[in-house]
Amino acid sequence: MPTKTFLLATVVTFLLSNVLTTLWYMLMDAPNVVPFRRETMDYGLLTLNHLIYAALMVHFYPYYQAKHSTIGGAFRFGVLIAALMYIPQALVIRSIWTVDVNTIFVLNTLAHLFIGGAMGVALYYLTGKSTTSAN
Numbered sequence: 802m803p804t805k806t807f808l809l810a811t812v813v814t815f816l817l818s819n820v821l822t823t824l825w826y827m828l829m830d831a832p833n834v835v836p837f838r839r840e841t842m843d844y845g846l847l848t849l850n851h852l853i854y855a856a857l858m859v860h861f862y863p864y865y866q867a868k869h870s871t872i873g874g875a876f877r878f879g880v881l882i883a884a885l886m887y888i889p890q891a892l893v894i895r896s897i898w899t900v901d902v903n904t905i906f907v908l909n910t911l912a913h914l915f916i917g918g919a920m921g922v923a924l925y926y927l928t929g930k931s932t933t934s935a936n
Contacts, residue, residue: 835898880914
């Protein structure tokens with residue numbers, strides 16, 4: 802992937818991840834409150850998290866896309882990367898801290914998988930793939 806495309810795709814997927822995740826957690830703030838939550842979040846670390854996530858997704862996309870070059874394949878790629886990024890971390894948090902595996906865990910997981918899928922679709926278009934493929 803050309804450097805210019807890599808950088809553009811990283812910026813776009815980073816913004817998409819950041820905006821959609823922020824919107825989700827604004828809507829679902831109350832159910833996500835735990836007793837040990839910081840009063841003020843560390844937005845620098847949250848931003849770094851989204852940047853690393855986006856850059857890794859963009860880096861690995863061409864390998865997946867070579868065999869799955871449809872919009873559906875791009876969505877599945879995004880869901881897969883989101884699952885790798887979110888689910889193990891969320892399970893560790895729930896196994897160590899006093900955070901239950903409950904409805905909000907399931908809803909947050911589904912939201913992150915959908916956001917990852919949307920990022921994958923954005924990659925599909927940003928990398929110049931045909932928009933006529935349907936899957």
